Amino acid sequence: MKLEYLYGVLPIAVILVVWQLLPQLGIVPQQFLPKVSSVFYEIYTSALLGQGRYQLGANYLFTIERTLLGFALAAIIAVPLGIVIGSSRSVNRILEPTLEVFRPLPPVVLIPFFILIFGINDSMYVAYIAFGAVWPILINTIDGVREIEPLYLDLAKCLMMNKVRSFFRIRLPATSPYIVSGMRVSLLLALLVTVAIEMVTGHNGLGFSVVYAQEESDATTLYSVIVLLAITGYVFDLLFVQAENRFMKWYKLSQNLT
Amino acid sequence: MRILTDYLFIVAGVGVLLSILLIWQIVSITNVLPSTIFPSAYSVVLSFFSQVENGSVILAVIYTLSRLFEGYLFAAAIGIVAGISIGLNRLVNRSLDPLVQFLRPMPSVVLIPLAILYFGLVDSVIILIVTYASLWPILINTIDGVRSIDPLVIETANQLRITGLKRLRKIILPAAAPFIVSGLRVSLGIAWIVAVTAEMIGGIVSNGVGVSIFYYLNSGNLAPMYGAIIAVAIFAYFLNRILLVTQYRLMPWVARSSRMLDHEA
Numbered sequence: 001m002k003l004e005y006l007y008g009v010l011p012i013a014v015i016l017v018v019w020q021l022l023p024q025l026g027i028v029p030q031q032f033l034p035k036v037s038s039v040f041y042e043i044y045t046s047a048l049l050g051q052g053r054y055q056l057g058a059n060y061l062f063t064i065e066r067t068l069l070g071f072a073l074a075a076i077i078a079v080p081l082g083i084v085i086g087s088s089r090s091v092n093r094i095l096e097p098t099l100e101v102f103r104p105l106p107p108v109v110l111i112p113f114f115i116l117i118f119g120i121n122d123s124m125y126v127a128y129i130a131f132g133a134v135w136p137i138l139i140n141t142i143d144g145v146r147e148i149e150p151l152y153l154d155l156a157k158c159l160m161m162n163k164v165r166s167f168f169r170i171r172l173p174a175t176s177p178y179i180v181s182g183m184r185v186s187l188l189l190a191l192l193v194t195v196a197i198e199m200v201t202g203h204n205g206l207g208f209s210v211v212y213a214q215e216e217s218d219a220t221t222l223y224s225v226i227v228l229l230a231i232t233g234y235v236f237d238l239l240f241v242q243a244e245n246r247f248m249k250w251y252k253l254s255q256n257l258t
Numbered sequence: 259m260r261i262l263t264d265y266l267f268i269v270a271g272v273g274v275l276l277s278i279l280l281i282w283q284i285v286s287i288t289n290v291l292p293s294t295i296f297p298s299a300y301s302v303v304l305s306f307f308s309q310v311e312n313g314s315v316i317l318a319v320i321y322t323l324s325r326l327f328e329g330y331l332f333a334a335a336i337g338i339v340a341g342i343s344i345g346l347n348r349l350v351n352r353s354l355d356p357l358v359q360f361l362r363p364m365p366s367v368v369l370i371p372l373a374i375l376y377f378g379l380v381d382s383v384i385i386l387i388v389t390y391a392s393l394w395p396i397l398i399n400t401i402d403g404v405r406s407i408d409p410l411v412i413e414t415a416n417q418l419r420i421t422g423l424k425r426l427r428k429i430i431l432p433a434a435a436p437f438i439v440s441g442l443r444v445s446l447g448i449a450w451i452v453a454v455t456a457e458m459i460g461g462i463v464s465n466g467v468g469v470s471i472f473y474y475l476n477s478g479n480l481a482p483m484y485g486a487i488i489a490v491a492i493f494a495y496f497l498n499r500i501l502l503v504t505q506y507r508l509m510p511w512v513a514r515s516s517r518m519l520d521h522e523a
Contacts, residue, residue: 007353012360032376090267097271098278104498105491106450108458109467112475112483116295192365192448196455199367207368211459214371222372226364233363 034220042224054209054221060228062205063194066122070129071183071190078134078186079179082141083171092142103139107132107193111200120201125194132193136185144178145171177244177251184240191233279303297481306485315470315482315489322466323493325381326453329388333445337393338438341400342430351401362398366391366448367455374462381463384456391452392445399441403434439505446501450494 020036022028030038047056085092111128118124152174156166198207206225213221279299285291286298297305309315344351369390373383407430415429457468467486474483 007349008356011353011357015357093267094270094274097268098274101275101491101495104447104450104494106447106454106494108451108454109471109487109490111458112471113487115475116480117291188363188365191363192367192451195365196367196451199370200455200458210368210371214375217375219372219375222375226368226372229368230360230364233365234360237359237363 031217031219034223038220039223039227042220043228046221046224047228054213054218056206056209056221056224056228059204059206059209063191063198063207064232066125066129066205067187067190067194069126070194071133071187073126073130074134074186074190075137075183077130078137078182079141082138082179083145083175085138086142086145086175087171092146099139103135108196108200111197115201120203125197128197129190129194133186133190136189137179137182140178140182140185141175144175147178148174177248180240180244180248184237184244187236187240188233191229191236195229295480297484301481302484302488305481306488309482309485309489315467315486318465318467318470318486319489319493321463322453322457322468325384325463325466326388326449329385329453330392330445330449332385332389333392333449334396334442336389337396337441337445338400341397341438342404342426342434344397345401345404345434346430351405358394358398358401362394367452370452370456370459370462379462383462384453387456388449388452392449395444395448396438396441399437399444400434403437404430406437407433436505436509439501439509443498443501443505446497454490 016036019033023030023033023035034042042052043056046052046054047060050057085095107128110131114124114128114131118127148171152170153166156170161169194205195207195210198205199211200207202208202211206229210222210225213219213225283299286293286296306315344354366387370383370387373386377383377386411429411433415425420428453466454468456462457466458472460469460472463469467490470486471483474480474486
């Protein structure tokens with residue numbers, strides 16, 4: 001068991017060492033590949049201490065705030081809507097063509113539309129990110145509601161639960177694994193579209209910083225932003241993995257049984 | 259009777275889409291939103307058809323798609339081959355898993371400026387980043403697909419001495435295929451986002467639908483801008499549809515569970 005952990009650490013360690021040594025030994029010029037140590041030093045001074053002209057800390061907060069607000073708005077819209085659509089076969093069939101048209105649409109093409117309606121401000125960012133991130137939660141919730149074991153609903157009938165009670169005790173818990181796995185996809189999608197729109201609008205946020213750093217040919221800042229966002233994405237994903245393991249244990253067990 | 263209700267539902271479904279256009283038209287002509295920034299649905303549809311007629315919008319989408327597909331097909335080739343090799347070897351899988359899990363969630367558009375720094379403002383930057391971004395869902399799904407094979411099946415294959423190419427064709431690929439196709443669908447969505455974002459950042463390429471959309475926006479020519487957005491919607495819809503139909507046709511037995519696979523990716 002311990003040895004297996006080591007196996008996983010090894011490739012990452014090798015990459016970090018090579019990354020440090022290549023510029024250190026002058027094999028690759030530092031303006032192309034900065035040392036790992038200088039990247040982490042840059043993250044420390046610029047993001048944590050707020051020094052330097054890139055203000056990575058402040059821009060990082062912009063990005064995170066937008067991502068989380070957009071994600072939250074997407075979840076608030078998608079979960080109830082998904083339950084309504086999924087509960088009725090007719091509603092589902094009537095709305096399906098509309099969903100099928102809007103879902104594959106790459107959200108970036110609608111950036112001008114959101115700019116025209118809202119102007120470039122915080123509500124525009126949040127509305128746009130919510131639009132981009134809403135689909136996985138919505139589709140998953142619809143599927144989750146539709147694929148409830150009929151046995152569970154029969155059970156609710158046998159126990160003579162009323163509608164409200166059977167909703168909270170049966171439908172919602174049975175749908176929750178789908179909702180959580182949709183949210184996991186959505187949160188990372190929200191981060192992706194946030195950085196994308198920040199790069200395109202060039203206003204603030206890490207997406208702006210990274211374009212600015214490229215214009216200044218500042219590789220250290222470029223790598224700092226990339227590392228910061230990679231860690232953020234990893235932590236976001238890890239939170240959901242933990243949540244899935246914790247709250248959805250019964251679901252995973254039931255999946256293995258069938 | 260059943261066929262009749264099926265028809266009714268299709269008509270109602272298309273009706274919802276048309277009523278969105280109708281609401282758009284009403285909002286525009288009543289000036290709820292000023293028609294200067296929100297041209298009427300009618301003028302947008304007219305503009306769309308003339309853009310299709312003179313070929314400008316189709317050409318723009320094709321420029322975008324040619325770069326998108328180059329990257330996407332690279333990613334598919336690398337992802338499927340690497341995924342099968344990693345999935346078959348427990349030790350390799352164990353050691354690479356943390357690295358893969360770390361690289362996968364990173365918002366890949368952030369690599370576009372880095373690629374510009376290295377390679378300059380050239381087409382291949384977009385192809386490279388599309389490859390990188392669409393690699394992960396395909397790779398991870400392929401690994402999962404290979405690892406999902408029932409140990410009993412593997413055992414039987416061993417007993418029957420099914421090895422080499424035959425093992426790949428008869429056992430591994432059929433088991434992994436539904437996972438791979440669902441990875442391909444997730445990747446396609448991401449490839450679109452990356453390819454169009456890269457065009458919109460500006461300066462990398464001078465053609466493609468992302469470039470046209472911003473060109474029309476900046477010149478205040480909004481009807482053709484919406485026309486271009488509609489063109490993307492149509493292409494994105496049909497590409498997604500093609501993969502869906504492939505999934506249903508080739509693997510009808512997974513049609514249901516495959517939707518669950520999408521959620522996992």
